Amino acid sequence: MLSTLTLLQFRSHRRAEIRADGRPVAIFGPNGAGKTSVLEAISLLSPGRGLRRAAAAELIRRQEEVGWKIRADINGHEVETHALPGSAREVRIDGKPAPQVALGTVAKVLWLVPSMDRLWIEGAEGRRRFLDRMTLSFVPGHAEAALDYDKAMRERNRLLKDQVQDRAWYDVLEARMAMAGGRIRAARALAVARIAAAQAGAATAFPAADLAVTGEGPEDLAAALAAGRRRDMAAGRTLEGPHRADLEAIYAEKSTPAAQCSTGEQKALLISLLLANARAVAAPVLLLDEVAAHLDSTRRAALYDEICGLSAHVWMTGTEAALFDHLGPRAQYLEVTETAGLSSLREAAP
Structure with a gap:
């Protein structure tokens, strides 16, 4: 309180x-x-x-x-x-x-603001933030893992932009990204599972949503990053990993993707997810x-x-x-x- x-x-x-x-x-x-x-x-x-x-x-x-x-x-x-x-x-x-x-x-601390009304139809960045806010409510260490991952990725991106070829530098950074990325991936999966459990059988006037996290990259992220260095160097940035994830939602009763639902249904889904999140954690x-x-x-x-x-x-x-x-x-x-x-x-x- x-x-x-x-x-x-x-x-x-x-x-x-x-x-x-x-x-x-x-x-x-x-x-x-x-x-x-x-x-x-x-x-x-x-x-x-x-x-x-x-x-x-x-x-x-x-x-x-x-x-x-x-x-x-x-x-x-x-x-x-x-x-x-x-x-x-x-x-x-x-x-x-x-x-x-x-x-x-x-x-x-969880929130819903008017700018989030377009969450399901705009870019993936907003949905990642929404997912990570939910995840943080279940796994406080998620913030630290995300910071570790972002710091290592920024350093790797700097090497890529500068066309640095030294494998040893990449190996160190990619190992850090893989370790932090594994924590991020596991925490997000736990959050989605906890939200699903909180929605199941809940007495609510709001529609349930089936959630899935996509685009996080392969489980062996270190190997994938090593294999993709030439491609990433051409792009000047890291092209796969948890920072590319997206949150997909399906209006469960209608089996309809959230992006294809009406504006009112999209708002109801957001409220439903926030209420489920609030039911699933202690005293938010x-x-x-x-x-x-x-x-x-x-x-x-x-x-x-x-x-x-x-x-x-x-x-x-x-x-x-x-x-x-x-x-x-x-x-x-x-x-x-x-x-x-x-x-x-x-x-x-x-």
Whole structure:
């Protein structure tokens, strides 16, 4: 559970303090007031660049530009992350400096934002990020494996671009990529299996999806990379491995690929997968940005009923309080307003 959250000079918030009581949190207010920024701050309590994938410099409140800070009490830990102008983001857990990847051991943070509505019909990169976010919730070490793989691959790509011929350099890097790649592959397979188990027999109003990971390359990745050096050198980059993976989804009841489903069905599949993910891990934090806007009242009510039955701590945004009427007193309500570029937040009645 996320019990307290403090934002300092973050986006349009000069200072905001939230005390949560464990119920779903419904944040409402006009577009541009700073609702999504609250969710973005929470997403930065996990490894990576958050739900907007913003650089640290982009998060600074422009009026003063003194740097930003997020503090939170989450799952019994005190977490702080901050960045000064011109500096990289830093993390402290229980008062001690920590690498970003350590955040994955403190909290499982999952999210669904409007930009993901086109996940099934756009490029594979977004689906890989979605897959790896799910995977991280099951295997905290997945972030470290991905970093190890990416670092070795960048070094290999540099050799390829420079037309370096020394086999010994490639052998070392390809062995590192194969080791990290094996961990990535195993973690992703575990995540897909856990999601499938969480969907099986679940009482839900949302459609189940059959998932498969494709394009990760052969199991003997080191041998494949060695055999493909000439081809990769011509391309100037590594052409196979876990960084080329894709996540495929089938609307199970209709046996239809997600990419061929209607917009509403694609959204329902995403919600279903996120709910399954939340059921499959212990006490996650679930961020749903504008999730109710494109659901009819029946499906919206079903979503809220399912949310209230989860062990997750759910944070949602919407433009008006009426979108959350079905929740009634089951939720905690926060209203966000903006005046002259400054966001303010207050607790509101249901």
